[in-house]
Amino acid sequence: MGTSDVNVNSSSSLVKDFLHKCGGVAVIDGGFATELERHGADLNDPLWSAKCLLTDPHLVRAVHLDYLEAGADIILSSSYQATIQGFKAKGYSIEESESLLKRSVEIACEARDVYYNRCCETSADQSTDGKVLKQRPILVAASVGSYGAYLADGSEYSGEYGDAVDLNFLKDFHRRRVQLLANSGADLIAFETVPNKLEAQAFVELLKEEDIKTPAWLSFNSKDGVNVVSGDSLSECAAIGESCEKVLAVGINCTPPRFILDLILSIKQVTTKPILIYPNSGESYDGIRKEWSNTGVTDEDFVPYVNKWCEAGASLVGGCCRTTPNTIRAIHKSLSGKRTV
Numbered sequence: 597m598g599t600s601d602v603n604v605n606s607s608s609s610l611v612k613d614f615l616h617k618c619g620g621v622a623v624i625d626g627g628f629a630t631e632l633e634r635h636g637a638d639l640n641d642p643l644w645s646a647k648c649l650l651t652d653p654h655l656v657r658a659v660h661l662d663y664l665e666a667g668a669d670i671i672l673s674s675s676y677q678a679t680i681q682g683f684k685a686k687g688y689s690i691e692e693s694e695s696l697l698k699r700s701v702e703i704a705c706e707a708r709d710v711y712y713n714r715c716c717e718t719s720a721d722q723s724t725d726g727k728v729l730k731q732r733p734i735l736v737a738a739s740v741g742s743y744g745a746y747l748a749d750g751s752e753y754s755g756e757y758g759d760a761v762d763l764n765f766l767k768d769f770h771r772r773r774v775q776l777l778a779n780s781g782a783d784l785i786a787f788e789t790v791p792n793k794l795e796a797q798a799f800v801e802l803l804k805e806e807d808i809k810t811p812a813w814l815s816f817n818s819k820d821g822v823n824v825v826s827g828d829s830l831s832e833c834a835a836i837g838e839s840c841e842k843v844l845a846v847g848i849n850c851t852p853p854r855f856i857l858d859l860i861l862s863i864k865q866v867t868t869k870p871i872l873i874y875p876n877s878g879e880s881y882d883g884i885r886k887e888w889s890n891t892g893v894t895d896e897d898f899v900p901y902v903n904k905w906c907e908a909g910a911s912l913v914g915g916c917c918r919t920t921p922n923t924i925r926a927i928h929k930s931l932s933g934k935r936t937v
């Protein structure tokens with residue numbers, strides 16, 4: 597063990613310890629960008645949710661707070677599609693871009709502070725309008741979306757980046773952002789909607805190369821319930837997470853609920869780390885038209901399956917695009933009997 601491993605070891609049990617304090621299962625927040633949109637934000641922009649960092653940081657904080665009050669134990673920052681390259685394309689300087697990235701985590705931390713104050717101000721016998729106002733451990737995760745998310749052309753749902761994009765390209769693309777977010781005050785880094793094996797490899801190599809002290813999770817998306825969206829093997833992708841001591845949990849997000857059970861069973865074959873799942877509502881996203889089709893069958897009401905997913909091995913559960921604080925409230929409620937605290 598080198599000296600650089602000391603801090604990692606002290607944070608290597610962060611998620612397991614947290615789960616223990618949460619009574620075995622933790623609730624992740626729900627769709628963030630789509631919730632901003634439900635509040636009227638226009639995110640038809642290459643920056644998507646990160647546009648709100650510029651135009652409406654109060655709404656960003658309010659949505660975080662809504663998720664905490666709905667019972668989320670982990671909230672993800674608004675940095676999913678925030679990149680230095682993306683801000684630069686809008687005319688922001690490197691310094692401005694870097695401070696916007698950090699700001700996304702600060703806003704999430706501010707929401708947590710406001711939440712804790714509200715918990716203190718509310719006595720047990722006060723009516724809380726169905727809000728969960730309970731002093732409890734809460735983690736802030738810095739969201740890192742894929743290169744495809746930055747491209748804003750829907751390729752985070754195909755994982756097809758073309759031959760010119762290799763491992764070094766992806767590492768260099770993400771390097772500075774990951775360094776910054778790791779030092780932003782976040783408790784962990786959430787690599788999410790990872791569409792292929794190459795990018796998973798890039799993330800774990802970056803964690804090592806840059807000696808990142810903040811632990812991470814690695815979350816893939818699937819559109820067939822078998823492989824990740826690029827067609828790469830989910831087992832191989834999850835095994836990449838398993839091989840890295842800085843990755844504390846592995847799982848699936850932004851994937852239709854009907855695929856989740858099989859995906860959990862497949863991940864379980866290759867990891868002993870906690871498994872996280874936060875499905876979308878089951879609607880499909882048209883990356884070119886930049887809209888969700890709410891036609892056809894949706895799985896919006898997936899909450900009844902949450903306990904089954906936990907029985908199958910998931911221990912961190914939430915929602916992704918088009919799920920709302922109501923979804924998270926229902927997940928919180930359905931898990932309350934299951935938790936041991």
Ligand code: MET
Nearest residue numbers: 627628629672676789850
């Ligand atoms: C396309 S998946 C988006 C994930 C991000 N955490 C969000 O909810 O906005």
Ligand SMILES: [Zn+2]
Nearest residue numbers: 850876916917
């Ligand atoms: Zn999503």
